[in-house]
Amino acid sequence: MKLTVANSPFASRVSRNYQVDDSDLEVFEHMDFRQAEFKAGDAILERGAELKQVVLLVSGWAIRCRYTPEGLRQIVHILLPGDIVTPSVFVAKRTDHGISALSDVVARIVEPREMQRVFNEAKTLAAAFWWVAEQEHGMLREQIVRLGRRSALQRIPHLFLELHRRLFLVGQATAESFILPLTQMDIADTLGLSNVHVNRTLKKLVSGGYIAYEGPVIHIHDSSRLAELCDFDLAHLHLDSTVAIARSKGVA
């Protein structure tokens, strides 16, 4: 049933890196859902909005963000195809941050009740869901280290390598390049920098031969050289997952 795998980036990502039964993927693909589309810039969920449904990102990029009273924006996390927009829907009543579309976005909206039915029928899928959620937490921790203890010259490539790897996992990047729909302003707001300094640092990365870009396409010739520059852990996001599966079969 490899056709079903390609249908959704969530399934694609999960099935590549996590042992999910084919029959469970089948259940996933036939799940009852509603499709929603958003234009670039649209709010998907306002800060403080009620969490009523499971939202899965099918295509396009989205961001979790917060604003300070001075009007500064902090992009807390970037969501890519295959990510879960509302992992906390089973636990929290409202979002503590805004979620908006960075590019045009297609999402699947699932009722919690239906999601629970799927989890009951497809145990390995339930485990995969929580594993994907946990990956985000790992990335949040990584983001904290990036902001707290790395220079601008490290932050930018570190983010790029993370995005590249994530995109690659859902088949949206080649080995050496990917499309980055972020403006320099977006990068700045993600990494706690000013847009001006992002611009200058990008030039430095280009002139240093670390990266190249034409329009929104980023090229990384030598990812291990770049990884060394910014201390990117190549094992990052490769949370070894096999244990969780066995455990999940008995989780409440």
Added chain:
Amino acid sequence: MKLTVANSPFASRVSRNYQVDDSDLEVFEHMDFRQAEFKAGDAILERGAELKQVVLLVSGWAIRCRYTPEGLRQIVHILLPGDIVTPSVFVAKRTDHGISALSDVVARIVEPREMQRVFNEAKTLAAAFWWVAEQEHGMLREQIVRLGRRSALQRIPHLFLELHRRLFLVGQATAESFILPLTQMDIADTLGLSNVHVNRTLKKLVSGGYIAYEGPVIHIHDSSRLAELCDFDLAHLHLDSTVAIARSKGVA
């Protein structure tokens, strides 16, 4: 059965802010566990260590941290009594960060199998567990905003107010003061600053009449004035939780 509530900070925290059945708390208090003690500075879990058990923090402070190759330390998150040291134990095989004791620590160690039995018997407790885990994620997002878009003069009181509130929830702070076992170096490594600048900023906060301290005791006379200075959201961590309970009764 209010006696049982006081037995553990986890139960105390949860029962104050989350509707957990008394009978479920009873189950929790009679759960099978092993007690472990750590001295200040001890590693509780090394980075990359296997996650085999549920670890609950009973008393003392602990930190999640990461190191850069240059030897810089980033404290990703601070764990207080009542927190879950290993929320990802059901999902990940290894930790992506080190966990160590900041002060002397007492922890409860529970086998996943036993934890699952408790979750099955005590549904509201299971929901509370995930709710506590979700609170940590909210704090990670807050930490990202703090590091990315706030000045040193805001970061420090923002952290203090968060710690104060959390401690208050487990009965370890008065309305206006709490004990902070962090060195200025620890604060620096939490907030992405140098210890020198933390020192100077603390003085500024004191001379501005925002805080006072004698030894490890921090006083906050006027928390709303301080909250305004650093844009601390007083509703923060007050994730409205009532919905999750109803849902949890059917979660896979």
Added chain:
DNA sequence: CGTCCTATTGATGGGGTTCAAGGCGTGTGG
């Protein structure tokens, strides 16, 4: 064909780091 957003570059300045040195309290071993 103006308008708006994004990228780019220069100039200036400040928040924060780094280096360095001194004081203070605590523990420890000779």
Added chain:
DNA sequence: CCACACGCCTTGAACCCCATCAATAGGACG
């Protein structure tokens, strides 16, 4: 019981990474 070491706090001085302000240029779009 004192001497010394060590960790933490403190303060000064120099410097630098990065922010801010400002101005120009280049699309995309109605």
